[in-house]
Amino acid sequence: DAKTTQPNSMESNEEEPVHLPCNHSTISGTDYIHWYRQLPSQGPEYVIHGLTSNVNNRMASLAIAEDRKSSTLILHRATLRDAAVYYCILNSLGLDKLVFGAGTILRVKS
Amino acid sequence: DTGVSQDPRHKITKRGQNVTFRCDPISEHNRLYWYRQTLGQGPEFLTYFQNEAQLEKSRLLSDRFSAERPKGSFSTLEIQRTEQGDSAMYLCASSIRSTSHTEAFFGQGTRLTVV
Numbered sequence: 001d002a003k004t005t006q007p008n009s010m011e012s013n014e015e016e017p018v019h020l021p022c023n024h025s026t027i028s029g030t031d032y033i034h035w036y037r038q039l040p041s042q043g044p045e046y047v048i049h050g051l052t053s054n055v056n057n058r059m060a061s062l063a064i065a066e067d068r069k070s071s072t073l074i075l076h077r078a079t080l081r082d083a084a085v086y087y088c089i090l091n092s093l094g095l096d097k098l099v100f101g102a103g104t105i106l107r108v109k110s
Numbered sequence: 111d112t113g114v115s116q117d118p119r120h121k122i123t124k125r126g127q128n129v130t131f132r133c134d135p136i137s138e139h140n141r142l143y144w145y146r147q148t149l150g151q152g153p154e155f156l157t158y159f160q161n162e163a164q165l166e167k168s169r170l171l172s173d174r175f176s177a178e179r180p181k182g183s184f185s186t187l188e189i190q191r192t193e194q195g196d197s198a199m200y201l202c203a204s205s206i207r208s209t210s211h212t213e214a215f216f217g218q219g220t221r222l223t224v225v
Contacts, residue, residue, distance in 0.1 A: 036214075041218075042218060043114075043201050043203070043216030043217050043218050043219055044153065044201075044203075044216050045215075045216065046213040046214065046215075049213075087152060096158075096165075096166070097155050097158055097166065098143075098153075098155070098203075098214060099155060100145075100152030100153045100154070100155075101152050102150075102151060102152050103152050
């Protein structure tokens with residue numbers, strides 16, 4: 001399974017943008033970049049995914065480097081409810097299984 | 111459909127006892143996954159099913175662990191002769207098998223404490 005590297009933790013102020021980085025230098029051509037997050041005492045939930053182009057949805061934006069060796073999850077206005085562990089995951093077509101790393105703990109200050 | 115449900119939410123058991131957890135996936139989902147998560151770590155893959163067939167098992171799944179999905183709907187995860195090291199959150203997820211991206215939906219988990 002291709003590996004990802006994320007910072008252990010990050011901190012943000014409420015209502016400010018947050019950029020969560022992920023390095024995946026060994027990504028293969030068929031790997032999608034997925035982001036999931038896990039709120040306290042909850043199971044993980046899907047945030048966004050992409051292959052090559054930048055993606056936007058109601059929760060976040062995903063910026064993917066041209067060489068695809070890194071990506072950034074962007075929360076445009078962090079709220080206290082965005083405090084969670086964010087996981088960057090590579091997964092080939094078909095979603096055989098998700099392989100989670102330790103993720104980034106995001107703390108949001110009011 | 112309210113999503114993936116797991117039962118029980120919490121289980122305390124004595125070392126050496128057997129425990130069984132149940133997962134009810136989203137009804138049209140043909141894939142079902144089990145994960146284990148310990149404090150401060152990301153979820154670790156244990157096994158997954160496509161319909162009733164168990165397609166992959168992790169090395170983490172010792173002989174004391176067994177999972178079933180008898181009719182391709184709900185699944186059970188049994189741990190025999192529990193040990194203190196089995197204490198963890200056990201998460202179930204479901205998805206639709208597809209050649210393109212599909213989202214995995216997770217339940218809230220069953221927290222097991224072995225005393």
